[in-house]
Amino acid sequence: MLTRPNRWYLKYAHIIAYNIIFWYCSVMTNFDPTNPIFVSTHLDDVVLSCAYYVGEHPGTQVATVMAGAPDIELDDWSARTTGHLRAQDALRVRTAEDNAAMEALGAVPTRLDLWDLPYLNGQPRDPDTVYRALATSLPSEVESIVGPLGLTHPDHRVVSDACIRLARDLGLALYLYADLPYGHTYPRNITDRLAELAVRGLRLTQLDPVKSAVDKPAVCDLYATQMDELRGSFKTFDASLSAPEQYWRVQ
Ligand SMILES: [Zn+2]
Numbered sequence: 690m691l692t693r694p695n696r697w698y699l700k701y702a703h704i705i706a707y708n709i710i711f712w713y714c715s716v717m718t719n720f721d722p723t724n725p726i727f728v729s730t731h732l733d734d735v736v737l738s739c740a741y742y743v744g745e746h747p748g749t750q751v752a753t754v755m756a757g758a759p760d761i762e763l764d765d766w767s768a769r770t771t772g773h774l775r776a777q778d779a780l781r782v783r784t785a786e787d788n789a790a791m792e793a794l795g796a797v798p799t800r801l802d803l804w805d806l807p808y809l810n811g812q813p814r815d816p817d818t819v820y821r822a823l824a825t826s827l828p829s830e831v832e833s834i835v836g837p838l839g840l841t842h843p844d845h846r847v848v849s850d851a852c853i854r855l856a857r858d859l860g861l862a863l864y865l866y867a868d869l870p871y872g873h874t875y876p877r878n879i880t881d882r883l884a885e886l887a888v889r890g891l892r893l894t895q896l897d898p899v900k901s902a903v904d905k906p907a908v909c910d911l912y913a914t915q916m917d918e919l920r921g922s923f924k925t926f927d928a929s930l931s932a933p934e935q936y937w938r939v940q
Pocket residue numbers: 730731734842845
């Protein structure tokens with residue numbers, strides 16, 4: 690008669706797994722930047738990605754990089770979502786929505802005058818321009834930069850790289866956040882980007898995930914013109930708003 694091996698440990702696999710995860714989480718450290726500035730690529734990225742943290746820390750500074758527009762008409766994302774073909778009219782609508790979201794979170798916005806990618810008319814983005822714009826706008830009291838990990842969207846990557854370079858050049862603490870909804874819908878993009886940064890010699894430590902009592906879906910709804918298009922573009926969009934936020938310390 691065949692006897693089955695006594696794999697007793699399978700019976701307790703879930704308990705073992707839970708304890709390994711609990712141990713791993715218990716050695717992670719809190720996301721607790723000193724005098725930070727959060728860097729947003731577009732007029733909604735920090736709210737989509739960091740509202741649970743920012744809303745719990747009133748007075749947090751948020752700098753949005755691509756917050757300018759040329760005096761042209763263009764049928765792009767902003768035109769479709771806002772109903773305004775003229776770029777500066779569309780920008781006005783999106784800035785008003787961002788002001789409402791910043792106010793709801795108690796955050797302090799600053800906006801750089803760089804143009805969104807569609808307005809560049811196919812010209813490549815100059816990384817030095819982004820770096821210089823960020824460097825000249827940085828308040829002197831800032832001690833930490835919290836930038837995007839730089840997922841999927843080419844402008845998110847350029848802004849992420851500018852944050853990495855700026856923190857190194859100025860000797861500031863650097864943290865990166867998972868760009869949402871990109872990182873939630875396409876988790877493979879997170880692992881690819883982490884691997885790329887590791888090859889570049891950066892050491893990234895994942896910190897405790899952040900979730901708070903902030904009503905993040907309600908704050909995101911303040912970007913009223915953006916919600917339908919975002920839901921249509923990202924299949925896990927709503928789930929990404931209730932997921933814990935992810936941050937890394939970079940050294
Ligand atoms: Zn964006």
